[in-house]
Amino acid sequence: MRTQTLKLLGLERLIVVKFSKEQKCRFRSLWNKALIVKVYGRLVGFSFLHARLFSLWKPIGKINCVDLGEEFFLVCFSVKEDCEAVLRNGPWFIGENFLSIRPWEPNFHPSEANISLVAVWVRLNELPIEYYDVKALQIIRNVIGRVLRIDTHTENESWGRFTCLCIQIDIEKPLVMAVLIGRKEQPVTKKGIQKLCFSCGRIGHW
Template identity: 35%
Template sequence: MVTGKNQDLEDDPLSAEEDVMDSEDEIVPETEKIDEGMEESNRENSKSEITVENMGQGLYNIVINEEAKKELWKPWWRSLIVKIMGRKVGYVTMKRRIENMWGRLGELDVIDLGNDYYLVKFYAQEDLDAALVDGPWKIYDHYLTVRLWEPNFNLFTTTIDKITAWIRLPGLPIELYNEKILRKIGDLIERTCKIDYNTSHLCRGKFVRLCVEIDLTKPLLGRYMVNENVYQVEYDGIHQICFTCSKADHEQKHCAIWREKMRKTMRNKLRILKLEDNNNKELQQE
């Protein structure tokens, strides 16, 4: 029997090699296997870890390490955070409008974050690029502020200090429809983003149309000069931008600062009129 078995092994070299490999596996100490498993488990835990710290006085702190943060953030990198300036819109309307504007090649997820902020998650990179580049965007003639999603976004403390908007330069001579000159004018406001196609191709000569970045923390530019000739600046969607305080959530006539300035102006005018009236009376008496 033994002789026969040895003969089979000699005739089948592959079978002999498998037996040798099996015997080598069998001699691996069990403790080494356990140690390898523990090391692998430790490596996984070190990659992504979320722990809880007791800070005392009934306060607990959830600590998320960098690897875990990357895993949590990964699904949201292809997302935008948007908000309509100066108007409230319901979720259903907002979702339908955004899908019509941006859902060209892929699906969109629209999530109501609260405080009039919405998160738009894109599944097609081309749609995301178009949303960032092809603006500015309006819904019901109110500007839609657009920003890339960022970790730890706080919808209660975040303020809107910059927007992109269309401006018009009525009355500008057609010989000045030059890209270099137009960009210089746009840069007086903040930064020129792009020039309207019809303007750059001289298709429409009534007015120049530029897309510019507007810093709402600064006074808005109302006019400018070219070779000492004065020209006006008109802002599309001006009804939700206040020139007095540069806020984007009310009209100028509803601005408390503007009202106070108007009151002071009226008081000064009345004071001047009163002084003039007293002077006239004194002159008449003389």
């Protein structure tokens, strides 16, 4: 770690802390099994959320919650498979309230966070087999949203009738329902989002 002193307006002094790339990787590796969550439309307490998530997700390992402020919570998993299962099997609701979930990200500041970003699994049913390619999926993802995960079967080239992508979307914007690949319209199916309003393409009306 190196420090540097800067003068501001000739009076105040600002200490700049710099970490090496290796140090950052080590610090951040501790949080690769963590999710940032927020309950939409409802204030919840730390103890209530912890108990409700444990009952809802039924993890095989332990989970710990950290209150980040601004109604955001960090949920840390002791078992990576539990974290992956939460992303894969969502979206989730506490009562009628949508549970916003995103993987932990470096330099997350709750007061500056975009609260409408959530992780959702989508299916590309009957995608032509030539597009079952990582680079092709990366191009498609730029249209649909930021890809957070690719289904394991797709990564291993164990092809089926559809491919699954976990993408980050902004629920305050209309959702993409289809993409045009060549001359063929390719439907984009959101997994488990029965509570979407298909009239406006948005999640809920809370």
